Amino acid sequence: MHLLEGKGVTIHFGGLAAVSDVDFYLDKGEVVGLIGPNGAGKTTLFNLVSGALKPNPGEILFKGKKINRMPAYKICRMGIARTFQTVKIFGNMPVVDNVKIGLLFGAHGKIKKDTNAEVKNLLEFVGLDDVANTPARDLTLAHQKRIEVARALATQPEILLLDEIMAGLNPTELVEAMELVKKIQKKGVTVVMIEHVMKAIMGICDRITVLDYGKKIAEGTPQEITTNKKVIEVYLGESDA
Amino acid sequence: MNLSNINWKQLSKTFAAPLVILLALALMPFYGWEYGVSLFSHFLIYIILTVSWVMFSGATGYISLATAAFYGIGIYSAALLHPATGFSLPLIAVIIVSAAASFLVAFIVGAITLRLKGIYFAMFTFGLVLLLFQVINYVETSILGQRGRFVALESNETIYYYLLGIFVVTMIVTFFIKNTKYGLALRSIGENEDAAAHSGVNVTMVKVLIFAVSAALMSTVGVVMATKTIYVDASTAFNPMMSFSPALMAIFGGMANLYGPAVGAVIFSYVQEILQTGNLNNYYMLIFGSILIATILYMPQGLMGLIQNLWNRLKGAKRALTRG
Ligand SMILES: Nc1ncnc2c1ncn2[C@@H]1O[C@H](COP(=O)(O)OP(=O)(O)OP(=O)(O)O)[C@@H](O)[C@H]1O
Ligand SMILES: [Mg+2]
Numbered sequence: 050m051h052l053l054e055g056k057g058v059t060i061h062f063g064g065l066a067a068v069s070d071v072d073f074y075l076d077k078g079e080v081v082g083l084i085g086p087n088g089a090g091k092t093t094l095f096n097l098v099s100g101a102l103k104p105n106p107g108e109i110l111f112k113g114k115k116i117n118r119m120p121a122y123k124i125c126r127m128g129i130a131r132t133f134q135t136v137k138i139f140g141n142m143p144v145v146d147n148v149k150i151g152l153l154f155g156a157h158g159k160i161k162k163d164t165n166a167e168v169k170n171l172l173e174f175v176g177l178d179d180v181a182n183t184p185a186r187d188l189t190l191a192h193q194k195r196i197e198v199a200r201a202l203a204t205q206p207e208i209l210l211l212d213e214i215m216a217g218l219n220p221t222e223l224v225e226a227m228e229l230v231k232k233i234q235k236k237g238v239t240v241v242m243i244e245h246v247m248k249a250i251m252g253i254c255d256r257i258t259v260l261d262y263g264k265k266i267a268e269g270t271p272q273e274i275t276t277n278k279k280v281i282e283v284y285l286g287e288s289d290a
Numbered sequence: 291m292n293l294s295n296i297n298w299k300q301l302s303k304t305f306a307a308p309l310v311i312l313l314a315l316a317l318m319p320f321y322g323w324e325y326g327v328s329l330f331s332h333f334l335i336y337i338i339l340t341v342s343w344v345m346f347s348g349a350t351g352y353i354s355l356a357t358a359a360f361y362g363i364g365i366y367s368a369a370l371l372h373p374a375t376g377f378s379l380p381l382i383a384v385i386i387v388s389a390a391a392s393f394l395v396a397f398i399v400g401a402i403t404l405r406l407k408g409i410y411f412a413m414f415t416f417g418l419v420l421l422l423f424q425v426i427n428y429v430e431t432s433i434l435g436q437r438g439r440f441v442a443l444e445s446n447e448t449i450y451y452y453l454l455g456i457f458v459v460t461m462i463v464t465f466f467i468k469n470t471k472y473g474l475a476l477r478s479i480g481e482n483e484d485a486a487a488h489s490g491v492n493v494t495m496v497k498v499l500i501f502a503v504s505a506a507l508m509s510t511v512g513v514v515m516a517t518k519t520i521y522v523d524a525s526t527a528f529n530p531m532m533s534f535s536p537a538l539m540a541i542f543g544g545m546a547n548l549y550g551p552a553v554g555a556v557i558f559s560y561v562q563e564i565l566q567t568g569n570l571n572n573y574y575m576l577i578f579g580s581i582l583i584a585t586i587l588y589m590p591q592g593l594m595g596l597i598q599n600l601w602n603r604l605k606g607a608k609r610a611l612t613r614g
Pocket of ligand 2: 092
């Protein structure tokens with residue numbers, strides 16, 4: 050049994066099939082890349098897994114249990130956490146409280162130790178310990194994305210969905226972010242990352258899935274993907290790839 | 291909560307001032323200032339309503355205009371269970387029944403409407419006031435064939451002490467919510483509902499529960515006030531001003547801490563009191579409106595926010611002086 054499995058996952062917005070009959074799976078410990086041109090349906094697929102949207106038709110199984118009718122907060126508590134492409138932080142709250150929310154509500158009894166110490170650990174883990182008491186909105190975008198990572202990790206997930214946490218980072222920040230993902234994998238968390246930064250995807254991922262116009266067009270190791278005809282077509286057809 | 295973790299020094303600092311104020315308020319009827327008792331009752335009504343309003347709407351940003359509905363439920367609870375003639379429950383029992391009824395109504399209404407955002411939520415909650423008015427008005431006049439009801443009168447002192455008690459309960463509830471994880475959740479909902487939900491917060495449950503708790507508190511004020519008015523009917527019970535006032539008082543005072551709403555409530559209700567005794571009631575709305583527009587334009591953080599800013603600037607200037 051896979052850790053996570055999607056069968057025929059589909060969603061329409063008006064006439065548009067944003068995600069169309071997509072099958073996918075995830076095994077424990079992997080880092081999987083989810084790529085594809087703008088508007089391919091990557092974020093929408095995250096929304097479907099995390100419970101922000103419900104597939105119709107299609108089903109999503111987490112450890113064999115159907116989750117595609119569950120509300121987002123329950124899916125989070127079961128062990129699937131995410132970050133958002135356009136950051137969604139608690140701007141007027143200090144960084145610590147942003148993370149604390151994840152710990153108090155997501156982890157929900159999974160943490161028996163001191164929550165303050167655990168928040169501190171997480172902030173150190175993502176490198177935000179020196180801005181712990183700053184209101185989240187005063188941080189740079191790179192740091193705000195790390196708040197989201199820390200908040201998601203605070204919920205003690207088994208699966209972490211990262212939506213473009215490397216977009217808009219400078220080269221140093223990019224290397225740091227790649228290190229961070231590797232550290233998360235070492236913790237035993239299974240990661241799916243949406244990314245346009247090919248260097249990061251190719252460098253970290255064990256497996257890559259490619260979406261185009263809502264359909265899965267390829268799946269395989271980084272080597273297989275770079276030599277896949279359909280993928281090359283899609284990306285060469287795109288001027289900004 | 292671990293008792294050994296409590297910082298007693300911090301705690302006494304937090305509670306010293308409120309306790310002194312509370313003691314001074316508790317002795318009010320002994321000052322021989324009869325007008326003071328009724329004036330401070332007036333203040334307490336609006337402080338309780340405003341603080342309860344802020345408890346939910348201030349934190350989440352959902353502007354509720356249902357205050358008059360819950361206040362009115364309180365008034366009608368008193369009219370039915372604490373009438374001038376016939377079987378009458380003790381006031382404290384009426385308060386409990388009314389709080390439970392309001393909690394239930396708010397819970398149901400909240401579960402239905404708290405999915406609505408922004409102006410739609412505000413409109414729906416105001417609709418609740420109009421709906422209750424219409425229904426009760428219809429039942430009273432067309433079915434029971436009466437206009438209003440008489441409530442058993444209570445003395446000014448009794449009313450005052452009840453309000454003071456409700457005030458204390460309101461403050462304790464507010465303090466409790468603020469200092470538990472539910473306060474944090476409520477704030478996170480106000481900041482970003484999606485992010486809260488995806489961090490494990492049962493957004494709907496937290497919103498509905500706190501909305502219902504604030505509604506329960508609002509209705510208890512109605513119960514007590516009904517014993518002052520003696521005669522109540524649907525239009526006095528469901529007066530739309532009771533929906534607008536708390537919201538406007540909170541915006542005027544500022545919602546960053548508990549003092550803002552309380553100060554806003556005291557100032558506005560005092561103005562209202564003066565105009566009422568001077569028979570200038572019609573000017574109230576005009577003044578109210580003008581001040582509110584000025585507040586939104588020139589001090590978006592409210593009066594307490596403005597004072598805080600001035601204070602910070604003063605401190606900054608002092609520091610600059612001593613440094614230079
Ligand atoms: N809530 C929504 N309502 C209507 N259309 C939507 C909604 N969300 C996404 N879409 C549309 O669905 C399609 C897929 O969007 P999605 O955000 O999933 O793309 P993406 O692969 O994440 O793209 P990008 O790389 O630009 O982030 C787009 O055409 C988008 O406009
Ligand atoms: Mg996207």
